[in-house]
Amino acid sequence: MATPLEHLSLLRWQIAEGHALDSRDTFPGHVTTSAIVLSPDHARILLIDHVVIGRWLQPGGHWEDAATFHDSAAREALEETGVQGLRLHPWHQGTDLPFTIDSHDVPGKPARAEPAHIHHDLQYLFIADPAFPLVAQVEEVHAAAWKPIDELAGIAPTAFARLQTVPLP
Template identity: 30%
Template sequence: MALIDDIRAYEPFNEQEAVDRLAILRALANDPHVFDRSAPAHMACSIWTVDPAKQRTLMVYHNLYDSWSWIGGHADGERDLARVALRELEEETGVAGARLVPSGPGGIFSLEVLTVDGHEKRGRYVGSHLHLNVTYLAVASPEEPLRVKPDENSGVRWVDLDDVCTVSTEPWIVDRIYRKLIGKLAGVAL
């Protein structure tokens, strides 16, 4: 499978990515249901979307996390996570004209294992689980019209990179993920 080969070839940026890369590869090798959200650890993806000047990123006010957040979603059986990431971007924000920036094998920009606490969704309890997350980098025009996806978010806006870590109320995501993504962005040509 191309995704496994891409993750194997991916060079971790830091210790978090090295540890999480191994966990993702183990799950891909051992769980035939890893692309289905019914698995306790399942594949998901995110898309870190920036403007052409690399000064702002697109964020949504995520209803579940009650915080400004990056964009992403579940694989739900799809193995082309780059396609899923672009679809999630359009569904959650209205942005349809983004392009992926080739930044690693298969376009992978970052890897992470993310914990998701148990919660209610559409009137049903969803148990705590792990997102085995592949992040892609995209560039989009801030001129594109934005719209919310009310069942998932209640706001969409471009946020200055200098403000990302203050608008989010998720300390672990800020410290381990957003700071990393901002740091990695400096070395990428759009």
């Protein structure tokens, strides 16, 4: 297993080589996007119980055609959770700069002839009101729920650590 710095070096190399990072058929790695959806007071985070992975994660998935990467992340959050009133966190200042990049190992899927590879996950911050109902996308998600923000520490430790420096909107 490679270290986070090795993964980011791989991402930089793939960018320099002109790899089609937006294609899930690009190896050794390709881009995914995810949404770190916070309550306005930053006390809770919206998580999904992922069917395939079998644990709670932030909403996200393979990049699909969108005007921006954060639009792709927002679409994943909406599809997987039905979250309402989703808006990009002011931290982004209206740009498409990711809050964090979490490049991580993904096991291969022999049934798809897919080798082990890397997901370069572009993570974006969003705000939404937890008072609105959620509707989990049952094909991919067992459940969607608002959890205490500390849950993020075990899921995306880099994002959790960085979040400690982000002021409330």
